[in-house]
Amino acid sequence: MVTRPTRRSVIVGAGLTVGAGLAGIPCGSAGAPQERQIVAAPRTFKLTGSASVATQGWGYDDAFPPPTLRVTRGEMLRVRLVNRLPEHTSIHWHGIRLPNAMDGVPYLTQPPVEPGAEFVYEFRPPDAGTFWFHPHCNSIAQMGRGLTGVLVVESPDDPPFDADIVCLYRDWHIDESGGFTAFSTDEGAGRAGTMGSLHTVNGASLPVIDVPTGGLIRLRILNLDSARIVTVAMPEQPATVIATDGNPVAPVGFGEWQMGPAMRLDLALRAPEREGATFALVNNFAAEPWPLATFRAAGAARSRPPADLPTLPASPIPRPDLDHAETLEFTFSAASATALDPDDLPPALSDLQSALGTDAPAADLLCRSQRIFWAINKRPWPGQSGGRVPPPLATLTRGRSYVFELINATPHTHPIHLHGHTFLVLESNKRTVTPYYTDTVLIHTKERVKVAFVADNPGDWMLHCHIIEHQDTGMMGYVRVA
């Protein structure tokens, strides 16, 4: 028997009632996909717990986080994005293997959705798991102001749980009055990122999240911060890892898990049998673990007998043919150290020109590309290049298997994300890898990681760092599958 997560459990997990923003709007006859509407608009958020402090953010719903968007694997998801922001936007569906035209990257896969305009995204998610969505333009500010949401793809084959709880971690760049501070500084963008000061789970600082006493819980933890890498742990509570980055794994005991921005972790656990008992989710970042949220057993204890922790069915990811795969290297580095030094303008300019594919005057280029700190294979593609799309980093043959060797030549850690494909992490020169599927892999300094996938999805697919300031200041490119 299959038990779906209950609406109540969803509400418990998200910490809010389901509002109008993402509510399904039934339309059409039987068999037609239900259209949902997402309105990106200025919203007033209460993030700090104080009724007197309000943050004038941008959101997909009046509350943060927006209600989790749930869809069944293989069913058509149809979402109408309505842009009521003062600037253009888009929605990228992180981790979903979807048609290129639905990938939500302005200029590369679709025109930007202008203020007052709409765009309908329509695709069938092929894999069940924990995913998310966000804009892919002016991302530092748009995500910084609150445009992030969770997408859960359910499967009829999912094992039953008593509760399915989403924990969306992110920081906010706000001051004590609720106003925004700088989302990005040159010092942050040129190093590990500009960190926010308010740490939240589901939009609240140190929330208490109720779980059914003695119940079998699926905990979906997402690091949707734009910069911070967290190491999540639950020191008092045994749990089992059942999926990472939306992809089921053979169950393994949970100790701690390092998560870069955009990464996800699904845990199965048995809640405490005693009503009122609590356990904590922490960030093991420093010597002193840093609390993120508290879970509290609530309600009468479940009477059903304990079952073994479930295993999730594998996703239908094509397995790469390693014997016949072509290997391509991608080196993530600082942009030319003197890229913005006027004395070195000629070489820097030629870098820019080859990256942006233009012969525009230097002043024009430097004006358009105000901040360039990072590059992939020596080619920076900063977010400020507007509609000028450079040539692809590589062109792949559709249907062929590839090994990407991802090389970190910087002193920082980078979560590297490929759109449109789920790849198999094979090996690293710095750690032992049990091969696993993901869409985002964390690469430490001086690390070389080999990943493999079948290039079976035609189109232009972004390859970039998910520390958004790194992406926006050059660590961004794309591969073409043709």
Ligand SMILES: [Cu+2]
């Ligand atoms: Cu990075």
